[in-house]
Amino acid sequence: MLLSRRWRRTRPFWAAVLLVLAGAELALAPLAPWSVLIGLGLGGIAALGIGAALVVAGVFLLLRPQMRHYVGLHAVILSVVSFAASNLGGFGAGMLLGIAGGAMAFAWRPVRAGAPPAPGPGPAAGESPSRALAVALPLVLLATALPARAPQRTGPVPAGAVPPTVTTTRFAPSGFTLASVERLPTAAGPRKVMVLRMRAASLRDYRLLTHDGGPELALDVRELRLRGDVTLYVTDFSGCVQGLLCLSFSADALPVPPVVPPFVFMTDVRARQALITSDVIDADGLRIAPEHATGALPPGS
Template sequence: MLLRPDARAAFRSWRRTRPFWAGLLLMLGGTELLVVPLSPLTVLVSLGLGGLAAIGIGLALIAAGQFLWWLPSARHYVSINALILSVLSFAATNLGGFLVGMLLGIAGSAMGFGWTPGASGGSGGSKGLAVLLPLALLAALVPAGTGRAEAAPQGLRAAAVPAAVTTTRFAPHGFAFAGVGQLPTAEGPVKVMMLTMGAASLTDYRMTTRDKGNPELALTAGKLDLSGHVTLYLTRFSGCLEGLLCVTFSPDGLPVPPVIPPFVFMTRVTAEQALVTADLIVADGLRLTV
C-alpha cells in the first residue's frame, strides 16, 4: 500500500535530517556479509571461523546503519568503526562478501562521515561530498600502492631462512598497499608478502635469526620506529587486529587486505621476516645477544 502524501512528506523530512543513505548502505553491506554464513548448517561448518566472523561483522554493520538513522550525532565515531570493520571483512570473512559487502560498507562509512546537516535540516551542499568521498578514498589509496610491491629491491638478497619476529603491538602509518611477490635468496627465490607504508611503530620488538650452521642471534628493542618508504617482506604474519580478531596471513593462504585504514593496529604479532627496508630505523633500548 502506498503512503499518503502527508506520510511521504513526513518521511522525506525525517530522512533529510540524518545520513539516511549512508545507513542504508551499511545495512545492505552487513546483510550481504550474512548471506553466505546463514546458509544451511553444512555450509556454515565448512566456512569455520570465517563464517562466524562474517556473522559478527555483518551484524555490527547493520547496527552501525541503525545508529546513523537514529543517532546521527554519533556519525563520526560510528562511521570510523564501520570503516574498520568493512575493510577487515576482506581478511576475516569470505573476501568481504566477495568484495560486495566490503565495498558497500566502505561507501556507507564514507558517506556517513562526510554527511552534515544543511541550513534547512537537510544534507545541503554535502551531498556531493558524501557521494564522491568513497571514490576519492579508493582512488587515493589503491593506485598509490598498485605496482609498488611487484619487484624486490635491486641488488638486495634476503637470508635463506627468514628471521622470527615478535612484537606486542604493530602500528603502521600511511599503509598504502599489500601484495605478493618473489624475493631472491642464496637458495633461490622465495614467495613473500610485501607490505608498504610510510612508517611503522613496533613495541617490545624481538627478532631471532635462524640461519643454517650459524649461532642464533637475538635482537631486542623496547620500541622500533621505521619511517620513509617502509617495506616488509614476510613469509608469514599473524596477530590480533585491533587486539580483538586474531588472524594469520601467508602468501599462499589468507590474503592481506589490499587497503588498510591508517588507524588499524595489531597486537601479539608473530612473523617470519625475510627482509625489511626503510629510509630510517630508530631503536629504543637496542640489545644484541647470542
C-alpha cells in the same frame, strides 16, 4: 501514511535502509550461538556491536534527519573498522553497504515543500557540495594512500637464504599500508613474499631470531621505529588485529588485503621476516646475544 513518498523525501530514507542492511549483515555473518560468541570474548561479539550500532544509526537517520552529517560520518568510520574487527567487514558486503549508506546520508539534502524541481541536470545555484564530496570520498582515500607507497628500487634487494623469526607485542603502521605479493631475490633463489609498504611503523618488544645454520642469535629491541620509505618483506605472519581478531596471513594462502586503513594495528605478532628496508631506523634498548641468553634489557641500553 508513515512510509508515503512525501514522508520519505523529508529524510535520507535509502541511506537509512542501507545502514540497517549493513548492520544486519554484519550481525548475522558470524551465525554463531550466543554462548560461542561470549566465549570468544570481544573478538566474537565485535560483529554484534558494530552491527547494532549501524542499525541504530539507520533508525536515527529516519527520526532525526537533521543530524545526517554526524551520523553519516560515524557510520562510514564504523563500517571501515568492521573490516578489521568483524570478519573482514562481513566478508566485504556489510562494510560496503555501510560506507555507501553513510556517504548517502552525508550527501542528502532536504527538499523544501513546494520547491520546483531543478531546471536541468546540473546543480542548482547555491547547491551544497556535499554530494560531490560524498562521491569523491573513495578517490580522496585512495589518493591519500598513494604517498605511502615506497618508490621502486633501482635493482633487486638480496635477502638471506633462511628468513629469521620475528615477534613483537605490538605492530602499529602509520598511514595507509599497501600490500602485494612478489618474488624477492634471496641467496637461495627467488622467494614468494608479502610486501608491506607504509610511511612509518613502530614495533614494541621486537625480537629477531636467526636460523641460518650457525649459532642462533637473538636481537632484542624495546621499541623499533621505522620512518621514511618503509618496506617489510615477510613470508607469513600471524597476530591479533586491534588486539581482538586473531588471523594468520601467508604469501601462498591468505595474503594481506591490498589496502589496510591507517588506524589498524596488530598485537602478539609472529612472522618470518625475509627483509626490511627503511630510510631511518631508531632502536631503543638494543641488545644482541646468543638465543639461549636470558635476562632483561638494562635500563638506557
